[in-house]
Each structure stands twice: as C-alpha cells, then as structure tokens.
Amino acid sequence: MEMSTAPSLTATEVQPMVDLAIDTSDLNLWYGDFQALYDIDLAIKKGIVTSMIGPSGCGKSTFLRSVNRINERLGYVTISGSIEVFGNNIYAPEVELVQVRKQVGMVFQRPNPLPTSIRENILFGHRLHNRDKKYTRDDEDEIVEESLRQVLLWDKVKDHLKRRATELSLEEQQKLCIARLLPVKPSVLLMDEPCSALDPKGTAAVEELIWDLRGKYSILIVTHNMAQARRASEECIFMLMGKVIEHSATADMFVTPANQETADYIEGRYG
Numbered sequence: 710m711e712m713s714t715a716p717s718l719t720a721t722e723v724q725p726m727v728d729l730a731i732d733t734s735d736l737n738l739w740y741g742d743f744q745a746l747y748d749i750d751l752a753i754k755k756g757i758v759t760s761m762i763g764p765s766g767c768g769k770s771t772f773l774r775s776v777n778r779i780n781e782r783l784g785y786v787t788i789s790g791s792i793e794v795f796g797n798n799i800y801a802p803e804v805e806l807v808q809v810r811k812q813v814g815m816v817f818q819r820p821n822p823l824p825t826s827i828r829e830n831i832l833f834g835h836r837l838h839n840r841d842k843k844y845t846r847d848d849e850d851e852i853v854e855e856s857l858r859q860v861l862l863w864d865k866v867k868d869h870l871k872r873r874a875t876e877l878s879l880e881e882q883q884k885l886c887i888a889r890l891l892p893v894k895p896s897v898l899l900m901d902e903p904c905s906a907l908d909p910k911g912t913a914a915v916e917e918l919i920w921d922l923r924g925k926y927s928i929l930i931v932t933h934n935m936a937q938a939r940r941a942s943e944e945c946i947f948m949l950m951g952k953v954i955e956h957s958a959t960a961d962m963f964v965t966p967a968n969q970e971t972a973d974y975i976e977g978r979y980g
Contacts, residue, residue, distance in 0.1 A: 728754060730896065730929075732752050733751045733792050734791045735750065735790040735791070736775070738780065739786070740783070741785045746768050746952075749952075750953070751953060753929060756925075756926075757943040757944060758941060759945070760932055760941065763947055763954075768952075769931040771951075773929065775788065794896070812895055813899060814891075814893075815890075816883070816890070816901065820885070821886060822877070822882050825874065826871045827866055827870050828871065830888075831853045831888055854867070855892075860888040861917075879906055883906075887918065895926065897926065899929050904934070904937065905933075935963075947971045954968050
C-alpha cells in the first residue's frame with residue numbers, strides 16, 4: 710500500500726486545529742487490477758454534515774472505508790495519494806492504526822451492537838482505548854450517561870442499562886452504535902447508509918440526531934437517499950464511476966447543479 714508521507718498522529722489525542730476535517734489529494738485505489746477510485750481531491754470541512762451520493766458501485770463506500778483504513782484489511786488493495794484527517798496523514802508509516810480508529814469512528818448500514826448489555830456496549834471502546842488507566846464505577850457511570858444523552862437515549866434506557874442491546878429497536882440500536890463511539894472522543898464520524906435498515910420513523914429520529922451532533926463532530930454520510938442528503942447535510946458530494954463529479958453546498962447542488970451528470974442523477978435519469 711503506497712501513500713505519501715506527512716505529519717503523523719501521535720499516541721496522544723490530536724486536537725483539531727485546521728478548518729478541514731478530511732483532505733484528500735490525488736487519491737487512487739485499486740482492488741487487485743480493478744481501479745475503484747480515480748484522482749480524488751476532496752476538502753471536507755470540520756464541524757458540518759457532508760453527504761456523499763451517487764449510483765451503487767460508484768466508490769462512495771470505498772472512499773468512506775479508506776478514511777478509517779478498513780480497506781487495508783483486504784490484502785489485494787493498493788492506494789496512492791494522500792488522506793489527511795485534521796492535517797495528519799493517516800497512512801504515514803509511523804501512524805498507529807488504533808489512533809486512527811480512535812479519531813475516526815464508523816457507523817455501518819445495519820446496527821451492530823455487541824450481544825451484551827447497553828452499559829457494556831457504551832464502555833467497550835472506552836475500555837479498549839484506555840487499558841492502562843483505571844476508572845471508578847462512578848467514572849464509568851458518568852461516561853455512559855453522557856454518551857447516551859448525546860444520542861437522545863438516556864431517558865429511555867437509564868433504568869434498563871443491564872438490558873441486552875440487541876433487544877432494542879433498530880432505531881435505538883443504531884443510536885447506541887453511535888453512542889458507543891463517543892467515549893473515545895472521535896473528531897470524525899463516518900456513516901455508511903446509517904438509515905437503510907430503519908423505517909421512516911426511525912430514519913427521521915436518526916437524521917434528527919445527526920443534525921444535533923453537527924458542530925460537535927465532523928460527519929460524512931454515504932446515502933442512496935437523495936431526500937435524506939438534502940434534509941440532513943450542509944454540503945454534498947456527487948460521485949460517479951469512482952470520480953468526484955461535484956462538491957458544493959447541498960442546497961446549490963439540488964437546485965442548480967453545476968454539472969449535467971449531477972442533474973441527470975438528481976432528476977432520476979439514471980442510477
């Protein structure tokens with residue numbers, strides 16, 4: 710896997726000091742001989758919700774998985790170019806993968822809570838990233854409450870923290886999966902079709918949560934639902950065949966797209 714070098718993440722938490730959450734330059738990615746991403750140059754602002762739309766197979770999820778290095782689990786992936794998260798090249802040789810995963814959290818299409826209690830789900834990542842530190846029961850109780858409050862679940866589950874997380878509704882499970890990321894204090898939240906398994910009511914609830922979390926986190930959402938992109942993001946990226954076609958304010962893209970390909974997709978002429 711080839712990446713250009715740049716300042717690296719250290720073992721301590723990186724404090725965002727730049728205006729860009731994610732900055733990619735000349736990013737290319739291959740699955741074996743198949744090229745999935747072409748010359749991706751993107752500057753994604755911090756503290757806002759950015760959506761990524763485009764037909765199936767256009768590279769949206771591949772890009773998302775490159776930003777927290779999930780793709781490298783596959784032995785046949787090759788990458789060139791650079792990906793910086795708050796000014797740090799996440800593929801620099803000296804960067805620790807655990808630090809990337811701490812700074813960049815990931816939410817998947819279908820909720821994937823651990824088959825343990827609600828409380829243990831919230832504390833899983835926190836304990837994993839703080840094995841060398843000791844926390845009291847009161848400390849952990851505070852972490853659980855704060856995380857559940859941020860995702861608007863505390864009032865509903867505070868008296869049932871020993872309940873198995875898999876017994877929650879799908880909407881509640883997805884919120885819990887987001888809450889599970891928060892104790893490690895990520896800077897970026899990546900969401901890959903976070904509402905695809907939810908009914909309209911659950912979708913509205915998760916969209917409301919995403920909107921509430923903006924400013925506290927920099928959020929990048931991949932979605933096939935253009936209405937959702939329009940409702941729930943401030944900027945939008947349109948991808949087609951592994952390339953970025955357009956990146957603009959969401960309102961501008963949906964009202965006055967700058968490219969005919971974008972207009973064709975938004976108006977349902979293909980994809």
